[in-house]
Amino acid sequence: MEKLLAMARKVCDQAEVYSVEYVADMVSYQNAKLDKIDTNFLSGYSLRIIKDGRLGFAYTRNLRDRQEFLQNALDSLKGGVRAEYVFPFAKKLPSIRTYDPSIKNLSGESIVAEAGRVSDILKSQTDGEIASGSFTYREKIKIINTKGADLSARSSYAGVYGGIIFPDSGSRISRFYQGKRFRRMPQGLLDELIMLYKHGVKIAEPKAGRMKVLFMPDSLITLLWRMQSGTSSKNVYEKVSPISKKIGRKIFSERLTIVDDPLDDRYPGARAFDDEGVACKPLTLVKNGVLKSFYYDLKYAKKLKAKSTGHGYRSGPWGGDPISLRPDPALAHLFIRPGKRSFMELVKSMDRGIILEGVLGPHSGNIPNGDYSVGASPGFYVEDGEIAGRVKDVMVAGNIYQTLKNVIDLGDALYPAFGGWAPAVLCDDVSVATKK
Amino acid sequence: MFDELNRFLGRIEADYADIRYEVMKETTISFSGKELNQVSADSTDGYVVRVLKDGGLASVSFTKESDAERSLQAAVENARLFARNAPKPIRLARTEIVKDNFLPEFKEDPRKVPLAEKLEILRKYNDVPLSQKKIVTTNIAYQEVLREKYFASSEGSQIREDLITTSITGTITSKQGNMTQNIRMGAGGSNGFAGIRNQERHFEEKTARAIELLNAQPVKSGQYDCILNPDLAGVFAHEAFGHFSEGDIIENLPAMREKMKIGAKLGSDILNIADNATLPDQLGFYKYDDEGVKARPVQLIRKGVLTGRLHSRSTAAEFDEPLSGHCVAEDYRFSPIVRMGTIFIEPGDNSFEALLQMLGDGLYLLYAKGGQTAGENFTFGANYGYLVRGGKIAEMIRDINISGNLYQTLNDITAVGNDLELSKTGGCGKGQTNIRSCLGGPHIMIKNLVVGGV
Numbered sequence: 001m002e003k004l005l006a007m008a009r010k011v012c013d014q015a016e017v018y019s020v021e022y023v024a025d026m027v028s029y030q031n032a033k034l035d036k037i038d039t040n041f042l043s044g045y046s047l048r049i050i051k052d053g054r055l056g057f058a059y060t061r062n063l064r065d066r067q068e069f070l071q072n073a074l075d076s077l078k079g080g081v082r083a084e085y086v087f088p089f090a091k092k093l094p095s096i097r098t099y100d101p102s103i104k105n106l107s108g109e110s111i112v113a114e115a116g117r118v119s120d121i122l123k124s125q126t127d128g129e130i131a132s133g134s135f136t137y138r139e140k141i142k143i144i145n146t147k148g149a150d151l152s153a154r155s156s157y158a159g160v161y162g163g164i165i166f167p168d169s170g171s172r173i174s175r176f177y178q179g180k181r182f183r184r185m186p187q188g189l190l191d192e193l194i195m196l197y198k199h200g201v202k203i204a205e206p207k208a209g210r211m212k213v214l215f216m217p218d219s220l221i222t223l224l225w226r227m228q229s230g231t232s233s234k235n236v237y238e239k240v241s242p243i244s245k246k247i248g249r250k251i252f253s254e255r256l257t258i259v260d261d262p263l264d265d266r267y268p269g270a271r272a273f274d275d276e277g278v279a280c281k282p283l284t285l286v287k288n289g290v291l292k293s294f295y296y297d298l299k300y301a302k303k304l305k306a307k308s309t310g311h312g313y314r315s316g317p318w319g320g321d322p323i324s325l326r327p328d329p330a331l332a333h334l335f336i337r338p339g340k341r342s343f344m345e346l347v348k349s350m351d352r353g354i355i356l357e358g359v360l361g362p363h364s365g366n367i368p369n370g371d372y373s374v375g376a377s378p379g380f381y382v383e384d385g386e387i388a389g390r391v392k393d394v395m396v397a398g399n400i401y402q403t404l405k406n407v408i409d410l411g412d413a414l415y416p417a418f419g420g421w422a423p424a425v426l427c428d429d430v431s432v433a434t435k436k
Numbered sequence: 437m438f439d440e441l442n443r444f445l446g447r448i449e450a451d452y453a454d455i456r457y458e459v460m461k462e463t464t465i466s467f468s469g470k471e472l473n474q475v476s477a478d479s480t481d482g483y484v485v486r487v488l489k490d491g492g493l494a495s496v497s498f499t500k501e502s503d504a505e506r507s508l509q510a511a512v513e514n515a516r517l518f519a520r521n522a523p524k525p526i527r528l529a530r531t532e533i534v535k536d537n538f539l540p541e542f543k544e545d546p547r548k549v550p551l552a553e554k555l556e557i558l559r560k561y562n563d564v565p566l567s568q569k570k571i572v573t574t575n576i577a578y579q580e581v582l583r584e585k586y587f588a589s590s591e592g593s594q595i596r597e598d599l600i601t602t603s604i605t606g607t608i609t610s611k612q613g614n615m616t617q618n619i620r621m622g623a624g625g626s627n628g629f630a631g632i633r634n635q636e637r638h639f640e641e642k643t644a645r646a647i648e649l650l651n652a653q654p655v656k657s658g659q660y661d662c663i664l665n666p667d668l669a670g671v672f673a674h675e676a677f678g679h680f681s682e683g684d685i686i687e688n689l690p691a692m693r694e695k696m697k698i699g700a701k702l703g704s705d706i707l708n709i710a711d712n713a714t715l716p717d718q719l720g721f722y723k724y725d726d727e728g729v730k731a732r733p734v735q736l737i738r739k740g741v742l743t744g745r746l747h748s749r750s751t752a753a754e755f756d757e758p759l760s761g762h763c764v765a766e767d768y769r770f771s772p773i774v775r776m777g778t779i780f781i782e783p784g785d786n787s788f789e790a791l792l793q794m795l796g797d798g799l800y801l802l803y804a805k806g807g808q809t810a811g812e813n814f815t816f817g818a819n820y821g822y823l824v825r826g827g828k829i830a831e832m833i834r835d836i837n838i839s840g841n842l843y844q845t846l847n848d849i850t851a852v853g854n855d856l857e858l859s860k861t862g863g864c865g866k867g868q869t870n871i872r873s874c875l876g877g878p879h880i881m882i883k884n885l886v887v888g889g890v
Contacts, residue, residue, distance in 0.1 A: 079475025170811005364806025
């Protein structure tokens with residue numbers, strides 16, 4: 001990498017080499033049977049060069065021929081992509097612990113065993129169709145640039161999931177448990193799944209109307225995706241964010257405080273620097289309902305005359321291959337401040353509404369505008385604080401800039417949710433369409 | 437290359453093994469509004485090895501030759517681990533041993549078009565929407581993906597095949613006051629650069645729709661009789677039904693497997709659905725899948741009755757049904773899974789005018805905007821639509837999401853049009869992305885669809 005950077009330095013104004021290497025083991029159980037064991041050993045290099053204000057870009061898996069690789073980046077300069085930013089050099093980076101060495105010596109047998117254990121428990125206590133899985137992931141990334149940055153980080157990431165599918169509809173309730181090291185899924189999460197499943201065997205047929213909706217971890221993607229779209233500097237720059245002029249204004253309920261905190265290393269995936277080498281720090285996006293900040297990478301910070309907030313990541317909405325993607329603004333460490341009520345207390349507080357466990361179609365609709373319209377898959381109908389049963393053919397729709405003004409309570413537990421961690425979010429006055 | 441692959445295979449002690457090496461060449465050009473975002477042409481490569489031992493199947497992908505040894509070891513160990521923990525052994529259906537070198541011919545080879553020319557073509561198209569005042573931005577990308585595949589198996593198959601996929605995809609965003617609307621567009625295919633040329637009209641039409649959408653009314657949620665355009669009909673065939681024709685999905689859903697036995701009457705008599713990855717010049721075309729099995733057409737539904745299924749070698753053995761050649765990987769980072777090739781509802785007798793007359797009052801919905809299934813339930817968005825009154829197309833509507841139950845909806849298809857259109861771009865996500873996922877159909881009429889608005 002250093003040789004490549006030295007070669008690039010001679011022919012460009014600025015250069016950056018990014019490399020990633022990871023090992024991933026994935027186990028999946030389907031229908032309560034072992035279904036798949038896959039392992040990936042992947043690595044690669046990505047080169048960004050800037051010359052006369054233009055960007056060159058190239059990537060490869062193997063540095064077989066550095067000259068050819070550099071030439072590839074030089075060729076892409078001809079396209080004329082403008083790059084007005086300067087690669088960073090962070091003098092001091094926060095110290096965080098992102099790697100748990102126990103992951104390296106974990107046997108394949110124990111990863112398989114845990115997915116099997118979760119599967120067995122769910123199978124023995126319900127008559128649903130069971131899917132479970134487990135994974136471990138070890139990653140090394142390194143960034144060097146001509147400003148002098150020489151950053152590397154090693155991280156570990158492991159998780160277990162369990163899901164129960166309702167045989168009559170195929171809809172699924174599931175819970176994930178993740179950490180820096182591999183741990184057994186707590187019984188509490190399994191109990192929550194089993195309890196919900198049992199309540200969902202009966203079918204409820206509520207009338208359509210406006211009612212309370214409790215967004216659970218797997219359905220929060222609906223709200224979080226649109227919130228992330230609205231606060232992205234890219235969408236502010238492109239004039240498609242409906243809140244581009246609302247910094248300092250109240251956009252959501254005062255109950256909502258949303259922070260991106262890459263340094264909180266109690267959670268897996270913590271980062272001291274982003275994929276461009278900018279130092280990470282906590283960023284408050286929304287405080288008590290008031291919009292505080294957008295998030296920026298180097299490119300859009302320059303365009304909007306702001307500073308990068310350390311949110312340049314090589315990731316797409318569906319994951320993607322970090323070497324082939326160029327950094328773009330992304331939130332990867334989102335935290336919605338939890339409330340004080342347990343899940344069952346939230347349910348008890350609902351006079352009439354839907355517990356939205358899973359959704360179909362969170363990726364469709366007018367996302368920049370904040371509109372959503374999702375199928376409940378599954379949803380549970382609550383009446384007078386009791387779960388009356390599972391609903392079928394129900395759609396929940398709205399606009400997050402309305403829905404999140406109507407947050408009336410938050411759960412006390414954080415779950416992994418789209419781009420971060422969030423509690424159950426209870427909203428009032430949401431439109432629910434049914435076949436009735 | 438095959439010598440090297442056979443050397444790797446020779447080092448694996450197993451009942452069966454295969455290895456796939458791929459060189460992937462990707463060209464990407466993208467614009468956000470007037471701004472050029474990316475111009476790059478890159479090449480990467482890697483290997484996937486699969487091992488079957490004692491009834492356990494495992495797969496390992498690796499990109500560095502220096503990782504080969506530990507990857508081969510891990511594959512064998514994982515196959516053993518699988519065998520120890522699985523209740524019954526995995527079997528692979530017998531397939532023909534193939535030695536073939538298949539390099540398709542193109543209507544203009546994309547590799548021979550200079551990068552600068554591709555950039556100019558995209559810039560010209562991008563200028564079409566951007567010349568309109570109400571268009572606030574675009575996100576448009578040209579993507580060309582070449583997979584040079586080398587497949588070898590311990591049974592003796594040795595297949596070389598190239599797949600080149602070209603596409604222009606993106607969104608055109610309009611704005612008026614605080615309201616933004618967008619329209620998705622797509623062009624391209626699997627048979628060369630010709631599908632990228634002469635798309636000005638397509639951009640003009642999509643631009644006009646994006647502007648019109650600003651004055652469209654949100655659809656009122658409720659139940660409607662609807663006509664779906666060919667793209668939406670195809671998405672229904674793919675999302676709501678097609679995924680449950682995939683052997684690896686249905687294998688693990690016992691309740692649905694019971695309902696989806698071959699011979700089951702699932703839909704109305706007028707309904708015929710096929711998957712045909714061998715249709716030449718279509719996006720979904722390939723000759724061999726990533727298990728080295730030759731693709732063959734499958735009639736999935738005939739006159740409403742389930743007649744076939746899509747398989748990998750292991751699911752064909754599990755179901756004791758014929759091989760179909762539908763086990764496909766995104767690229768060298770993934771082991772193959774069962775995928776649709778070109779799935780479509782077969783055309784019937786009705787003209788579009790006749791369908792409108794039959795509909796009377798209802799909705800005409802066009803172009804998919806994301807779709808998803810969970811078991812019997814599906815949801816997908818329509819990019820836009822129109823109210824239909826007395827058989828006449830009336831006001832434009834927006835914010836349309838349809839949801840329903842598969843079996844109910846298959847029976848609620850009341851009429852099928854006499855046209856047929858297949859998609860030019862794809863992107864089915866099932867853990868991996870399949871950019872050659874091709875779908876389509878004629879216009880179809882469905883009664884009692886649940887439409888959720890905002």
